[in-house]
Amino acid sequence: MRQLNPLDQLLADAQNALGTVFGRPDAVRANPAGDRADVVLDDEERRHAAGLMRINHVGEVCAQALYVGQAAVARDPVTRAALLAAAAEETDHLAWCADRLGELDARPSLLNPVWYAGSYAIGLLAGLRGDGWNLGFVVETERQVEAHLHEHLEQLPAADLRSRAILETMKADEARHADHAEAQGARLLPQPVPAVMAMASNLMKAIAYRI
Numbered sequence: 001m002r003q004l005n006p007l008d009q010l011l012a013d014a015q016n017a018l019g020t021v022f023g024r025p026d027a028v029r030a031n032p033a034g035d036r037a038d039v040v041l042d043d044e045e046r047r048h049a050a051g052l053m054r055i056n057h058v059g060e061v062c063a064q065a066l067y068v069g070q071a072a073v074a075r076d077p078v079t080r081a082a083l084l085a086a087a088a089e090e091t092d093h094l095a096w097c098a099d100r101l102g103e104l105d106a107r108p109s110l111l112n113p114v115w116y117a118g119s120y121a122i123g124l125l126a127g128l129r130g131d132g133w134n135l136g137f138v139v140e141t142e143r144q145v146e147a148h149l150h151e152h153l154e155q156l157p158a159a160d161l162r163s164r165a166i167l168e169t170m171k172a173d174e175a176r177h178a179d180h181a182e183a184q185g186a187r188l189l190p191q192p193v194p195a196v197m198a199m200a201s202n203l204m205k206a207i208a209y210r211i
């Protein structure tokens, strides 16, 4: 991988930020909702499904920002490449959630620039602690997201087959991302780091459900 100078790095990160927050990223893999029926939901169900999918979309905006931030300061080129590869796979999730929001007649969170900036800063901080921490942070993030997707699969309206198919595939991907980071030598993060991460994500979820 080419070594970027700091200005190139900053420009590449800015481009990712703008593309994630304001662009319409393309998925590499086909949308797992495929030809599952788009069952008509009643108004309350549709609003609920849209709130959940908005949270998941924000989660993927945050994943992009975290990984790009972490990669910006990763010391080992192998770790950096792994982080950027994970970010690329998260782009599929981002695109699928955006597609489903559109189908549900809903828009992404208005606060996406804020979510992105905050997560990028957290990614930089995690990355500056060194690569063991960097990978440990990936493991903790992915495990928390996996558990959260499990909850959303239970909370989605039963008839929302399309959102369900997307979240099932995402959940399997996140589990694999965590396993992969563990295998690369992740450190176990000490408390209160995981607890603070869970608190921050609960706050994000409460807000993103609505705006």
Ligand SMILES: [Fe+2]
Binding pocket: 060, 063, 090, 093, 170, 174
């Ligand atoms: Fe994801």
Ligand SMILES: [Fe+2]
Binding pocket: 063, 086, 090, 142, 173, 174, 177
């Ligand atoms: Fe992931």
